Amino acid sequence: MTSKILIADDEPNILISLEYLMKREGFEVHVARDGHEALEVLRRERPRLVLLDVMMPGKSGFEVCQELRADESLQGTLVLMLTAKGRDTDVAKGLAMGADAYMTKPFSTRELVQKVREMLDGAPA
Amino acid sequence: MRERALMLATAAVAGAAALLLAVFGLGGGALVWSTLELGQREALAAALGDRMALLFMVAVALCAAVAGAAQPLIRRWIAAPARLGEQALAVVSSGVQRDLEAADGGPALQALAQAFNELARQREQLRRDIADEVARASRGVEQERNRLAALMSELTQSVVVCNLDGRILLYNNRARMQFRALSDAPTLADGAELIGLGRSIYTVFDRRLVAHALESVTQRVQRGAAHPSAQFVTVTRSGQLLRAQMAPVRAAEGDEAAGAISGFVLMLDNITREYEQESERERLLHGLTEGSRASLASLQAAAEMLEDEALEPAMRERFLDVVRDEARAMSRRIAGLAAQNAQGLATRWPLEEMLGADFVQAARRRIEAQTGLATGAGEVDESLWLKLDSYSLLQALGYLAQRLRDEFEVRALHLRLAAAPEGPRARLDLAWTGQAMSTETVMSWEMDPIATGSEASALTVRDVVQRHGGEFWFERDRVRHQAFFRFLLPLAPSAAAQEAAEAAFLRSESRPEYYDFDLFAGRESQRELDDRRLVELAYTVFDTETTGLQPSQGDEIIQIGATRVVNGKLLRGESFDQLVDPGRSIPEATIPIHGITPEMVAGKPRIDEVLPAFHAYARDTVLVAHNAAFDMRFLQLKEERTGVRFEQPVLDTLLLSAVVHPNQDSHRLEAIAERFDITVIGRHTALGDALVTAEVFLKLIPLLAERGIHTLGQAREAAQKSYFARVSY
Numbered sequence: 001m002t003s004k005i006l007i008a009d010d011e012p013n014i015l016i017s018l019e020y021l022m023k024r025e026g027f028e029v030h031v032a033r034d035g036h037e038a039l040e041v042l043r044r045e046r047p048r049l050v051l052l053d054v055m056m057p058g059k060s061g062f063e064v065c066q067e068l069r070a071d072e073s074l075q076g077t078l079v080l081m082l083t084a085k086g087r088d089t090d091v092a093k094g095l096a097m098g099a100d101a102y103m104t105k106p107f108s109t110r111e112l113v114q115k116v117r118e119m120l121d122g123a124p125a
Numbered sequence: 126m127r128e129r130a131l132m133l134a135t136a137a138v139a140g141a142a143a144l145l146l147a148v149f150g151l152g153g154g155a156l157v158w159s160t161l162e163l164g165q166r167e168a169l170a171a172a173l174g175d176r177m178a179l180l181f182m183v184a185v186a187l188c189a190a191v192a193g194a195a196q197p198l199i200r201r202w203i204a205a206p207a208r209l210g211e212q213a214l215a216v217v218s219s220g221v222q223r224d225l226e227a228a229d230g231g232p233a234l235q236a237l238a239q240a241f242n243e244l245a246r247q248r249e250q251l252r253r254d255i256a257d258e259v260a261r262a263s264r265g266v267e268q269e270r271n272r273l274a275a276l277m278s279e280l281t282q283s284v285v286v287c288n289l290d291g292r293i294l295l296y297n298n299r300a301r302m303q304f305r306a307l308s309d310a311p312t313l314a315d316g317a318e319l320i321g322l323g324r325s326i327y328t329v330f331d332r333r334l335v336a337h338a339l340e341s342v343t344q345r346v347q348r349g350a351a352h353p354s355a356q357f358v359t360v361t362r363s364g365q366l367l368r369a370q371m372a373p374v375r376a377a378e379g380d381e382a383a384g385a386i387s388g389f390v391l392m393l394d395n396i397t398r399e400y401e402q403e404s405e406r407e408r409l410l411h412g413l414t415e416g417s418r419a420s421l422a423s424l425q426a427a428a429e430m431l432e433d434e435a436l437e438p439a440m441r442e443r444f445l446d447v448v449r450d451e452a453r454a455m456s457r458r459i460a461g462l463a464a465q466n467a468q469g470l471a472t473r474w475p476l477e478e479m480l481g482a483d484f485v486q487a488a489r490r491r492i493e494a495q496t497g498l499a500t501g502a503g504e505v506d507e508s509l510w511l512k513l514d515s516y517s518l519l520q521a522l523g524y525l526a527q528r529l530r531d532e533f534e535v536r537a538l539h540l541r542l543a544a545a546p547e548g549p550r551a552r553l554d555l556a557w558t559g560q561a562m563s564t565e566t567v568m569s570w571e572m573d574p575i576a577t578g579s580e581a582s583a584l585t586v587r588d589v590v591q592r593h594g595g596e597f598w599f600e601r602d603r604v605r606h607q608a609f610f611r612f613l614l615p616l617a618p619s620a621a622a623q624e625a626a627e628a629a630f631l632r633s634e635s636r637p638e639y640y641d642f643d644l645f646a647g648r649e650s651q652r653e654l655d656d657r658r659l660v661e662l663a664y665t666v667f668d669t670e671t672t673g674l675q676p677s678q679g680d681e682i683i684q685i686g687a688t689r690v691v692n693g694k695l696l697r698g699e700s701f702d703q704l705v706d707p708g709r710s711i712p713e714a715t716i717p718i719h720g721i722t723p724e725m726v727a728g729k730p731r732i733d734e735v736l737p738a739f740h741a742y743a744r745d746t747v748l749v750a751h752n753a754a755f756d757m758r759f760l761q762l763k764e765e766r767t768g769v770r771f772e773q774p775v776l777d778t779l780l781l782s783a784v785v786h787p788n789q790d791s792h793r794l795e796a797i798a799e800r801f802d803i804t805v806i807g808r809h810t811a812l813g814d815a816l817v818t819a820e821v822f823l824k825l826i827p828l829l830a831e832r833g834i835h836t837l838g839q840a841r842e843a844a845q846k847s848y849f850a851r852v853s854y
Contacts, residue, residue, distance in 0.1 A: 011419060013447040017426035020440065024433070055415075084418035105422030109429040 008038035009053035035059025054083035069098035139192035205230035318741035323691035478617040481509035503541035510617035556609035655838030665743040666819035670719040681707035686812030753777035780844035
């Protein structure tokens with residue numbers, strides 16, 4: 001079974017690598033370049049997991065996460081937040097907004113893949 | 126008044142004469158009549174009958190003559206003593222030493238006046254003796270207060286002390302400057318509308334904010350905290366950021382309320398600039414960390430993807446683009462940061478602002494004292510303000526001079542100061558004629574700990590330079606056969622320089638009345654203004670100079686001068702003095718009166734600007750003027766146009782003078798001032814007249830009290846009733 005993944009980030013330079021990486025790992029990958037688009041794709045494609053950047057124009061990752069958690073139909077979606085905000089207060093806020101995990105940029109792609117796998121394996125399908 | 130009294134007295138004399146004449150004439154007539162025979166009576170009646178009218182006219186003429194003759198006597202024996210009595214009362218109550226005269230009275234009256242003068246002199250002597258005693262006793266207290274005031278005025282932190290009502294009872298120079306910067310629209314009042322003894326601090330700070338801080342201070346006091354102070358930061362109306370630290374003032378020992386809070390001290394810091402710098406630093410740091418994180422993430426991910434053996438060439442090229450792009454972005458970011466950093470954002474060492482020329486002076490003194498070398502000042506740019514750690518920099522200069530003397534036998538040194546062409550910095554050169562030195566020597570001098578005589582310091586010249594975010598090098602001027610050490614030092618921002626210059630200016634003025642501890646006692650009474658006592662009110666005493674006497678026919682104000690009276694004290698230091706461009710010509714004939722020429726008002730603000738400033742200055746006070754109706758009419762005629770209404774009560778010293786001295790001929794300001802022995806300086810400038818009026822007013826208050834006039838309401842009522850009030854202006 002291929003899991004569907006959404007990558008939401010406004011920086012094309014990271015998006016290109018993440019997209020390549022996740023496809024190589026055998027996931028079905030969708031991308032979104034801002035918060036609005038992310039919610040749109042979430043509702044349309046219902047991915048199992050979303051890699052969500054915090055700093056996005058329009059709607060921030062925090063807001064997207066909050067809306068996602070408020071939406072009954074999207075309950076089960078796993079959220080891995082990716083952000084350049086490294087302060088522990090930001091981590092706390094991300095987790096409070098409903099993120100399942102939090103990774104601070106920069107990160108190693110190997111660890112990212114490992115984290116994604118752990119999350120998918122740990123969660124009931 | 127005087128003439129009316131004389132007329133009445135004369136009429137009374139004439140009446141008395143008529144009465145006497147009637148009694149004696151009719152009595153005598155009746156007596157004669159009774160001794161006559163019938164025939165004689167008829168003959169007399171026939172003889173007199175037709176001439177009765179003539180007799181009557183003779184009688185009237187006689188009465189008139191008597192009354193006329195009595196007039197000088199009345200003047201001499203009734204009017205003169207009355208006047209003398211009034212003058213005497215004035216001397217008694219005002220306490221002013223002034224010789225009485227009874228030139229129009231008789232010798233006895235003159236003797237009386239002399240005796241009175243002698244008594245007054247004795248009283249004056251006694252009073253002086255007592256005053257000397259008291260002065261000796263209170264000199265100690267006074268000295269302590271002055272010492273406190275002197276201390277306060279020199280502090281570079283601004284301090285304001287208020288009572289629990291928020292009324293200011295002490296402030297210093299620095300506070301005044303700061304409030305001047307805070308003052309928004311009516312700049313003409315120069316901050317004097319915000320800070321002043323007896324003024325409310327709540328015109329600057331939100332009342333709730335201060336109340337909140339005071340509450341937490343009170344709580345801490347009750348808890349017995351060692352340092353019960355509170356702090357708040359507020360944005361003023363003009364957008365400045367002020368940090369205020371509040372500490373309680375507690376009632377002194379021996380007071381019945383000892384220990385209770387009777388007021389508070391505010392220490393104010395304008396942190397606008399620091400805050401801006403801090404925010405800028407924060408922004409840079411933020412940009413550096415978060416921006417770099419994002420770039421690094423892209424770089425790392427791309428690099429890791431490039432390791433993929435199976436990568437197709439097109440995809441490889443895209444990942445390489447990412448790497449190149451992010452590397453460029455990071456370079457740009459670092460370059461931007463370095464540029465801003467160079468503007469002194471990185472300097473954390475607290476530097477003071479100092480006039481460059483002053484520093485050069487200090488450096489020369491230091492070098493001469495330390496090394497005995499002759500120093501000269503080369504070209505020094507007098508306009509430069511530096512940001513310095515002057516102590517360590519002086520040490521460094523002294524150290525270098527000493528090594529030059531000891532190791533290079535240098536005999537004389539020159540100091541130069543100029544703006545650096547390469548940016549917002551100054552060049553400070555320590556120059557000498559003679560031998561150059563090797564780079565190694567310069568390096569070792571720069572890196573050796575600074576040791577001057579017995580003093581050793583852990584610092585090196587390089588440390589000192591780094592503290593300033595500056596540079597230091599050795600250079601040779603072959604043309605002039607000179608060698609020099611050059612320091613690049615940061616310049617102070619121009620605003621700071623201006624502020625410091627103002628501070629220096631203010632400091633050179635005589636110290637005005639900046640404190641009034643009596644205000645501690647006065648809790649604001651909840652009574653209506655009219656019921657409050659004259660002595661406890663705050664007044665704005667003002668005067669205007671105008672182009673003429675007819676405001677309704679186009680005459681305009683050309684000068685407003687005002688001063689404040691608070692708690693029975695005249696506050697000369699808080700005056701308002703403003704020339705006004707009337708927007709019309711100034712009649713030639715009036716110039717000798719007020720001394721204001723068209724050139725003087727050219728370019729001055731118009732009344733539309735000045736009135737709001739004056740209005741703010743007069744806020745929460747009672748207005749006082751001499752012949753106030755005149756000045757008020759000028760102000761009132763502008764109400765509609767400027768929207769500024771002076772609705773506070775007004776007192777008129779002319780009317781009040783008439784209340785206390787109804788029998789005096791003149792109530793002109795000069796005449797009253799002379800009666801009260803007030804020295805008149807600068808009369809016929811608006812401020813000069815306002816100051817005289819204020820002094821007159823202060824003398825009138827106790828005289829009014831003797832007449833049972835204690836409150837504002839009573840004073841206004843008495844003024845209304847005075848004779849002069851009924852004469853139209």
